Amino acid sequence: MDEIIEIRDLKKSFGKLEVLKGIDCKFRRGEVVSVLGPNASGKTTLIKSILGMVLPDAGELLFNGQPVTNTFEYKRHIGYMPQIGRYPENMKMGQIFDMMRDLRQEHAQDEDLLKTFKLESMFHKPMHTLSGGTRQKVSAALAFMFNPEVLILDEPSAGLDPLASEHLKEKIKEQSAKGKLVLFTSHIMSEVDEIAGSILYLFEGKVRFFKELDAIKSEAGEVRLGKALIKTLI
Numbered sequence: 184m185d186e187i188i189e190i191r192d193l194k195k196s197f198g199k200l201e202v203l204k205g206i207d208c209k210f211r212r213g214e215v216v217s218v219l220g221p222n223a224s225g226k227t228t229l230i231k232s233i234l235g236m237v238l239p240d241a242g243e244l245l246f247n248g249q250p251v252t253n254t255f256e257y258k259r260h261i262g263y264m265p266q267i268g269r270y271p272e273n274m275k276m277g278q279i280f281d282m283m284r285d286l287r288q289e290h291a292q293d294e295d296l297l298k299t300f301k302l303e304s305m306f307h308k309p310m311h312t313l314s315g316g317t318r319q320k321v322s323a324a325l326a327f328m329f330n331p332e333v334l335i336l337d338e339p340s341a342g343l344d345p346l347a348s349e350h351l352k353e354k355i356k357e358q359s360a361k362g363k364l365v366l367f368t369s370h371i372m373s374e375v376d377e378i379a380g381s382i383l384y385l386f387e388g389k390v391r392f393f394k395e396l397d398a399i400k401s402e403a404g405e406v407r408l409g410k411a412l413i414k415t416l417i
């Protein structure tokens with residue numbers, strides 16, 4: 184089956200603030216989808232609803248065709264890189280990786296990023312001593328480590344140095360070519376242009392559009408995504 188995640192009429196409010204007002208969308212294997220929208224439009228809330236970290240007020244989440252709202256097993260198949268990774272601060276970096284392997288009760292299947300980012304040489308460092316970018320590298324390496332079917336990356340290159348950011352982009356492209364679904368948020372249009380196949384644009388709690396990049400550009404008559412988006416949105 185091509186489709187791996189389906190969201191039906193998802194709603195979420197925080198108190199009186201209606202953040203998601205009925206989101207419907209389907210994501211397929213091999214797609215790289217960028218979730219875009221203005222600040223506070225609900226991108227992270229949508230992502231966290233898929234991950235079960237936010238409990239929706241209404242609606243349904245299907246994974247591989249099965250309803251999974253309020254269930255756990257499907258989460259094994261998703262690798263998540265948060266906007267800001269929070270870890271037990273007194274643990275050493277190496278202990279974090281060991282802990283994740285123990286929790287999953289399986290060996291790491293993909294240590295590419297661990298090696299590319301040369302994280303092993305910093306395994307002795309306590310987490311609270313790490314720079315913001317190094318912390319992001321840990322989060323990225325963990326997200327990809329168990330070879331998940333779906334990758335959800337919340338502003339993945341924020342804080343990464345240019346070389347690390349290039350490595351991560353290559354990794355995302357490689358995973359999509361292997362049939363993985365990649366969902367990511369970003370405020371960097373050149374990055375979206377480079378790696379996304381389509382854009383899910385949220386506005387005022389609804390899906391404003393979910394379109395392939397090429398279609399957005401050709402309909403707007405623009406080669407650059409940033410300009411095409413402006414034309415599409417006005």
Ligand SMILES: Nc1ncnc2c1ncn2[C@@H]1O[C@H](COP(=O)(O)OP(=O)(O)OP(=O)(O)O)[C@@H](O)[C@H]1O
Pocket residue numbers: 197200202220221222223224225226227228229
């Ligand atoms: N746990 C929460 N409690 C109360 N309000 C929340 C909570 N989480 C998110 N919100 C609010 O929901 C709205 C959407 O937040 P969200 O983080 O999903 O936006 P976003 O599109 O990811 O924003 P940004 O582009 O700034 O990262 C914001 O107004 C935010 O303040």
